[in-house]
Structure formats: structure tokens, C-alpha cells
Amino acid sequence: LIFFEESGEGESCDNFTDLNLSHCFMGTSLYVRLLLYTRSNLDCGRELHHHRPASQPLFNLTRPTAFVIHGYRPTGAPPIWVDHLVHLLAEQRDMNVVVVDWNKGAANLNYFTAVSYTREAAYNLTGFLVTMQEGGASLSSVHLIGVSLGAHLAGFVGANLKGKIGRITGLDPAGPMFTSATAEERLDPSDAMFVDVLHTDMNSAFGLQGAHGHIDFYANGGADQPGCPKTIFAGKSYFVCDHQRSVFLYLCALNRTCSLTGYPCSSYSDFLEGRCLQCETFKPASCPVLGYDLSQWRETLLRLRQTRVFFSTTAALPYRKLNYRVDLVTWNQYLRWGVVYIRLHSGRNFTEVRIDHKRLRFEQYTSTRLLAQFDEDLQPVHKISMRINTGNVIGPRYKIRLLRIRFTPLERPERPLMCRYDIILEENMEVAFRPLPCSSHL
Missing domain, CATH: 2.60.60.20 (PLAT/LH2 domain)
Structure with a gap:
């Protein structure tokens, strides 16, 4: 049985599970923790009990809740971006931010083991959301933000709940083991009331090609990102830079320093040729902008069902051209x-x-x-x-x-x-x- 650990009543903080390469070599079994952050405890996580979420007094079920779901962790180290994302989400509105820590399970040298755990972790998170709903929370106010493999995990949760989740954001959904998957076997628009996806690494082994949301943003065509190494001699950065750029673009968008506008188009080459620079479809709101608040475009995007939008960036912050x-x-x-x-x-x-x-x-x-x-x-x-x-x-x-x-x-x-x-x-x-x-x- 996979379960969620209950935090104590003391003042100590509950931190993301920190593992190392030895854990990855030996292999880890799935163990899922939920770490709660609010505006009252942004720098000190509080672990939630799976079956009694209301036992944590900081967890207000009437507030909207965003779940941050990381992906494959081949080194076992905590994601470098997770604290930054928590703080920026809390700035958007008064909400619960819950980090889904499944590092025990994601930290395996065998990627296929981590993939197999996404279904099990999704069932656990589904159960927690059902308990939240029974306690008075609305599924429509739940936002799942999944990175890489975490994007598909979010999709599985949404499918388990028949698409009643309010929103899923997928940041460069993982490609390996999902390139030929059916809609039921990966993230797709039916998994939530609204699904938005950002692509940054479609032409390598890490990202997923195609369109998988109500709106799909393609940064620099969704492939090679400016400033990322072009040769294998750069080491680890050559393999992960394009893939990780999705997170950094999203962080920049949440911080409101980027304002990255996506132009609806059939391809990146058509966009570069100046064929897709009109946004009459979205008037009076103009073209969609990457970020947290997509409400002014949501109705149009749902009517269109699937929209692809393209934009270009610079190599470094603030990324905007x-x-x-x-x-x-x-x-x-x-x-x-x-x-x-x-x-x-x-x-x-x-x-x-x-x-x-x-x-x-x-x-x-x-x-x-x-x-x-x-x-x-x-x-x-x-x-x-x-x-x-x-x-x-x-x-x-x-x-x-x-x-x-x-x-x-x-x-x-x-x-x-x-x-x-x-x-x-x-x-x-x-x-x-x-x-x-x-x-x-x-």
C-alpha cells in the first residue's frame, strides 16, 4: 500500500525529499508526500495527511488549490525550480499550493520504472482530491501543473476524475514511452475542463510532439531553444537545457517580466514568414499570452477545441523579443x-x-x-x-x-x-x- 505521511504538530518544516545517486542506483519504491504552502507559510512546507487533509489548519478547502507535480528525477536531487514556482503561484492569488513529492519513485536510473509509477501516484492523488471534494472543495477550483513526466501524471488524475478538474498545465510533457500513446495513455484535452501545454523540446528524446491541450504554446517552434548547447560536448546541459526551458519560461511568465504572446498558426515556419500575425479570432482580447491567467481567451479556446500558438524568445531572461x-x-x-x-x-x-x-x-x-x-x-x-x-x-x-x-x-x-x-x-x-x-x- 502506498500512502501519504502525516506531519507532526511541531513547528519544524517538512521539506522535499532529498535523495542522491546511490538511491537511484539501488532503485526507489513509490512513496508520495503532499507538501502544503500558503501565503502564511511560503518558506515552510506542511505535510498533509492523505485521508484527513482538514487536519492541517492551514489547508483551507474553500480556497483554490494548485498542485505542482515534478517529473523524472534521475539524480534524486530536489528540483531547483520548485520553491520559486511555489512563491510565484502564491503571488497570483490567495491559494493553497501543494507540491506533490513523489521523488521516491521518480528517482530511479531506470526511467521505465518511474513511468510505471505515474499511474500509481495518480491513483493516490485522485483519492486525495476525492477526500478534498467530500470536505467541501470544488474540483473546478483545482489546477494541476505537471512538468515532463508529471504532466502525464496530472492527465491520469484528470482522467480518473472524468475531466472535472478545473485546469491542467503541462510543461513540456515527456516524450519517451508516450510518443505513440493513445489519448487515454497520456495528457490530452479531455483530462480537465481546460488544458494548456508549453512545448520546448519536441525534436529530442525528452519532449512530446503534437498538440495535447486546448491550447499548445510552441516556444521557438517547440524545439531548439536559443542559448542551449548544440553539441554533445556540453555534457548534461546538451540533454536537459531545451527540456528545462519550459519551466523557466513559465516562471518568467508568472513573474510578469516576459509577456510572451503566442500567435495562432499552422506551423512555426509560417509564423516566421509573417503569415500569422493577426488575432481577430480572439478579439477584443488579442492573442493569448503564456502564463497563469488565460481567462480572457478561455471561452474562445474551448470553442476552437485545439489551438496551436507560436512565439520566439531570446537566449536569456527576460526572454521576450x-x-x-x-x-x-x-x-x-x-x-x-x-x-x-x-x-x-x-x-x-x-x-x-x-x-x-x-x-x-x-x-x-x-x-x-x-x-x-x-x-x-x-x-x-x-x-x-x-x-x-x-x-x-x-x-x-x-x-x-x-x-x-x-x-x-x-x-x-x-x-x-x-x-x-x-x-x-x-x-x-x-x-x-x-x-x-x-x-x-x-
Whole structure:
């Protein structure tokens, strides 16, 4: 029988189970603990009794409750992010935050053993939620936040309770043993009243491909993350960096320093090509933003059933890029193909973007839409410079005439549009100009 340990009545704190590699080598059997944190005890966990949750006076069943569920722990060490996540969740609203500590079970060198324990741990957590419900708690006010393998564990709990859980958030759901799983064998939208998922490592052994929620956020396409090692010589970081980025992006979003807007699109390449920069579907709320509060988009997302949204990030905090929609009207005599470089200048500082995911076509009287994603938000913009590299290194330089160029800040609607009219560029040569207010009729 797997059970939950009851905490004592003393003032000592109950901490996350700290194991080491020797435990992992020998193997651990499943033992689940529930550690309660509230605004009254953010730095001192209190262990809950599985069958008598109300015996802990800090556990108020009338408050909403968020359960934080970690994933596979091959070293046995506590997750480095768990305390930070607890504090940030408590800042969102007055709630119970319960850390589901199944480190004994998750800490095994044999990953398949840990996978087998997710079902058993889910049954235990299901029983606890039923006891909460009998004590007056509403399942609709329960939010399960599962990381990696913990995302599927959350899905199993939700399925056990017939999808009556209020919300499940999956942070890069685990891929191994789940890539060919049916909806009943992994996290899926039917597991809760609302399911949101963030993908950061779909192209390696750790993350899960596809769409598994009412809304799926794909950071940088859901695969390779900026700043993560590209070769195996980086050691452990090469294997875990992309996968762990989901947690750090979510923490940043909860801290309200990121504001990562997701654009509904069929693919990341279409997003980068500027084909998916409108959000009329979600008006008047605009595009969904990663984070805790998705209430203003929830009704639309439930109606659409499954929505994929894409965004790009920088390599480090605060991760957010400054996105501009750039609309060009060209009038050059000769057809040219090229890569576009754009710089925004503010005083002596500048930020540059290279739009090179594919070579762009410039021909007579053609409208072209680009997505320009800058790593820095420089304000005010005093000057803009552009260069179109065509690769032509011999012969004369051809001229490219822009009848109009317009810059629209996508996530900053309060900022004015910037335009410039009738500019002549020589291929491979930079041209600088001061932006002007856009004419209302153009």
C-alpha cells in the first residue's frame, strides 16, 4: 500500500525529499508526500495527511488549490525550480499550493520504472482530491501543473476524475514511452475542463510532439531553444537545457517580466514568414499570452477545441523579443532575391535582426510582409537602417526601390506606426532613414 505521511504538530518544516545517486542506483519504491504552502507559510512546507487533509489548519478547502507535480528525477536531487514556482503561484492569488513529492519513485536510473509509477501516484492523488471534494472543495477550483513526466501524471488524475478538474498545465510533457500513446495513455484535452501545454523540446528524446491541450504554446517552434548547447560536448546541459526551458519560461511568465504572446498558426515556419500575425479570432482580447491567467481567451479556446500558438524568445531572461510586422511595397525594375537586415537605432544604441529563414523575392509592385523580431526593445526609435543582401558580388549593383515601408509594433498597440516612403536601396548596401508618421490613407 502506498500512502501519504502525516506531519507532526511541531513547528519544524517538512521539506522535499532529498535523495542522491546511490538511491537511484539501488532503485526507489513509490512513496508520495503532499507538501502544503500558503501565503502564511511560503518558506515552510506542511505535510498533509492523505485521508484527513482538514487536519492541517492551514489547508483551507474553500480556497483554490494548485498542485505542482515534478517529473523524472534521475539524480534524486530536489528540483531547483520548485520553491520559486511555489512563491510565484502564491503571488497570483490567495491559494493553497501543494507540491506533490513523489521523488521516491521518480528517482530511479531506470526511467521505465518511474513511468510505471505515474499511474500509481495518480491513483493516490485522485483519492486525495476525492477526500478534498467530500470536505467541501470544488474540483473546478483545482489546477494541476505537471512538468515532463508529471504532466502525464496530472492527465491520469484528470482522467480518473472524468475531466472535472478545473485546469491542467503541462510543461513540456515527456516524450519517451508516450510518443505513440493513445489519448487515454497520456495528457490530452479531455483530462480537465481546460488544458494548456508549453512545448520546448519536441525534436529530442525528452519532449512530446503534437498538440495535447486546448491550447499548445510552441516556444521557438517547440524545439531548439536559443542559448542551449548544440553539441554533445556540453555534457548534461546538451540533454536537459531545451527540456528545462519550459519551466523557466513559465516562471518568467508568472513573474510578469516576459509577456510572451503566442500567435495562432499552422506551423512555426509560417509564423516566421509573417503569415500569422493577426488575432481577430480572439478579439477584443488579442492573442493569448503564456502564463497563469488565460481567462480572457478561455471561452474562445474551448470553442476552437485545439489551438496551436507560436512565439520566439531570446537566449536569456527576460526572454521576450520585440516583434514588428514590416510591410514593404517594392517597385524595382529587376527581380531580386535576398536576405533582409534591419537595425533600429536609439541614440548610440541599436538592435539588429536578420530575416534569413528563406530568401525573399523583390519584384515590381509587390507587397511583402515580414516578421522582424528584435532582441532588445529600444525606445524611442530615432533611425532605421536596412540592407538587402542578394549575394551578388560581381557586376553592377542593382537598385531596389521601396514605395513604402511600414513598421507595426505587434504587442505594443499604444506605440505609433512608423513609415517611410520612396526609398532607393542598392543591393548589399545599408541605407539609413528617419521614420515618419504613417499616412492614414496608405
